[in-house]
Amino acid sequence: xxxxxxxxxxxxxxxxxxxxxxxxxxxxxxxxxxxxxxxxxxxxxxxxxxxxxxxxxxxxxxxxxxxxxxxxxxxxxxxxxxxxxxxxxxxxxxxxxxxxxxxxxxxxxxxxxxxxxxxxxxxxxxxxxxxxxxxxxxxxxxxxxxxxxxxxxxxxxxxxxxxxxxxxxxxxxxxxxxxxxxxxxxxxxxxxxxxxxxxxxxxxxxxxxxxxxxxxxxxxxxxxxxxxxxxxxxxxxxxxxxxxxxxxxxxxxxxxxxxxxxxxxxxx
Amino acid sequence: xxxxxxxxxxxxxxxxxxxxxxxxxxxxxxxxxxxxxxxxxxxxxxxxxxxxxxxxxxxxxxxxxxxxxxxxxxxxxxxxxxxxxxxxxxxxxxxxxxxxxxxxxxxxxxxxxxxxxxxxxxxxxxxxxxxxxxxxxxxxxxxxxxxxxxxxxxxxxxxxxxxxxxxxxxxxxxxxxxxxxxxxxxxxxxxxxxxxxxxxxxxxxxxxxxxxxxxxxxxxxxxxxxxxxxxxxxxxxxxxxxxxxxxxxxxxxxxxxxxxxxxxxxxxxxxxxxxxxxxxxxxxxxxx
Numbered sequence: 001x002x003x004x005x006x007x008x009x010x011x012x013x014x015x016x017x018x019x020x021x022x023x024x025x026x027x028x029x030x031x032x033x034x035x036x037x038x039x040x041x042x043x044x045x046x047x048x049x050x051x052x053x054x055x056x057x058x059x060x061x062x063x064x065x066x067x068x069x070x071x072x073x074x075x076x077x078x079x080x081x082x083x084x085x086x087x088x089x090x091x092x093x094x095x096x097x098x099x100x101x102x103x104x105x106x107x108x109x110x111x112x113x114x115x116x117x118x119x120x121x122x123x124x125x126x127x128x129x130x131x132x133x134x135x136x137x138x139x140x141x142x143x144x145x146x147x148x149x150x151x152x153x154x155x156x157x158x159x160x161x162x163x164x165x166x167x168x169x170x171x172x173x174x175x176x177x178x179x180x181x182x183x184x185x186x187x188x189x190x191x192x193x194x195x196x197x198x199x200x201x202x203x204x205x206x207x208x209x210x211x212x213x214x215x216x217x218x219x220x221x222x223x224x225x226x227x228x229x230x231x232x233x234x235x236x237x238x239x240x241x242x243x244x245x246x247x248x249x250x251x252x253x254x255x256x257x258x259x260x261x262x263x264x265x266x267x268x
Numbered sequence: 269x270x271x272x273x274x275x276x277x278x279x280x281x282x283x284x285x286x287x288x289x290x291x292x293x294x295x296x297x298x299x300x301x302x303x304x305x306x307x308x309x310x311x312x313x314x315x316x317x318x319x320x321x322x323x324x325x326x327x328x329x330x331x332x333x334x335x336x337x338x339x340x341x342x343x344x345x346x347x348x349x350x351x352x353x354x355x356x357x358x359x360x361x362x363x364x365x366x367x368x369x370x371x372x373x374x375x376x377x378x379x380x381x382x383x384x385x386x387x388x389x390x391x392x393x394x395x396x397x398x399x400x401x402x403x404x405x406x407x408x409x410x411x412x413x414x415x416x417x418x419x420x421x422x423x424x425x426x427x428x429x430x431x432x433x434x435x436x437x438x439x440x441x442x443x444x445x446x447x448x449x450x451x452x453x454x455x456x457x458x459x460x461x462x463x464x465x466x467x468x469x470x471x472x473x474x475x476x477x478x479x480x481x482x483x484x485x486x487x488x489x490x491x492x493x494x495x496x497x498x499x500x501x502x503x504x505x506x507x508x509x510x511x512x513x514x515x516x517x518x519x520x521x522x523x524x525x526x527x528x529x530x531x532x533x534x535x536x537x538x539x540x541x542x543x544x545x546x547x548x549x550x551x552x553x554x555x556x
Contacts, residue, residue, distance in 0.1 A: 180326055181366040184358040185427060186350065186382030203378065206368035210413070 011129050016245050017059035018130045022139025024246045028253050029127045035257040036119055044263035045115055051256045052122055061129050069125045070118060077114050084110040133165035135238075142240055148231075155231035163219070171212065178207050270338050271299035272467050273323055273356070273435055277332035280318055284330065292318040294491040295332065300435070300467060305458075307478035307499075308471045310488030311513045316471050317361075319488065320437050323469075324356040325349075336435075354383050357433030361440045363424030364417060372398075372415075372423050373408040379431040390430075397426035400463070401456045418449045422456070429460055436460065437469040442477065450474075454481055476517045479503070479538045487514070504536035519543050 012018075020028075039045050056066055070077075088110070090103025128136070141158035148154050179189070182203045189200050280293040292315045300306055310316045321327040322334050325341050325348035333340045341352045357379075360366070369375035373394050380390040398405065401422040407415075412423050425441065438457065442450040454477060461468050472478045478485060479499040487495040487502060489512045495502050502509070506516045506524050516524075517538045523546070527535050533550060537543050 178366055181360045185379040186353050203368045207366050
């Protein structure tokens, strides 16, 4: 049950999208988000959708998976649509009933907002779908490294992030195991009122916390045994290198984003 | 005689309909006799852990049925009676990681309390379960987290014993213990079996240990039952067991090699006394 969460998941692959340097990918995604909010009309968004479909196609991530990733935000999408639909003032109304009224401008904004949110999620999830958590944190660390001059603990933060990401699947598995064990002793998680249900979680949470602390302790020992002492003098197994794929990807993105922004300026 | 637990064409598929689909159990038909000690063996991924989670209704079969006392544990509405969990006690691998209460007595009482037993009965059962697994009564009010690994495991096993299950299922109860701790745990399981006449299922890696305790053995391979029978019957197929990637007891290996070299001995031997008998028989009854 807990294993069904797909958002933020990584799908290993060998596609050109997978091979883009994580730093470049992060910068391109930020550029994409900015572009997304500068587009204005059907032409610019059409181009944008086409571009995203192309990225999904090249990355060989099943489209079904991408669509499934949208499910958790369905509520936000519907909520935004309704708010925009009814609360955008306009000159011409196409529907009026009591205090409810829908303007043509409202319809337009609603569609635009829904489209933006969905494209935002699809676009950013392409980053997590095609980049392993380790690469992602490596890229982030490298991009934030100028802050080290200001004594910001960039390396430590990115190490914390890697470790946290690494242990999510482990802890989910652990939770499943503990739940099964307590159910075997007759624990009941499904019935009762909210207080009883919260109490029923104690037999899961206590062992889970204990095991998380134990794992943290063991990990710290293992890291110390391998003489980990932070950033200073540390070399990397996977060096980040900008290659031809990165230049190509940047060029394509520059062209598309430029076109979208230009079209948006003309309100298309 | 009817079986206490029975499976009919039990099939279970993990992640059905996704690219990660995997059949863990493929039309498994087994019958477990009342009061026996059954050893279940099979290498990692052979489906043995999946199988035992069907016995108390933790997993719902993809198809097929599990019968407890001849009655299906899943009714027509697709529900499993909670009582099944109490009648079939399941001890998971590394059960010490499920402890959560402030005191040992409270932790052991978790199962009986969930059964809705009165306080005195619960207390009596806790006391008895602690005695069976050799925990001193003065430990009752201590925190389970202050104990050693082996003692924690005993507390966890006592937590299931206190429910007095008719069928006790243990998944790798001796994993990670030293030989001494291993013998102790197996001793407690036998003691519970002797006192209550319960049916016991032992899932284990170590052939040697299983063969010593079990009346009957069940060998799982590739989601199916490969062999069943008494340890002797099973080890008569020692070559097939080895081919399936499982180990046979050391003494059986010696006898297999002897046979390969042309000595006409019985290869189904799995303990040293049996080996002695076999060699005596070979020498015409004379002492060696």
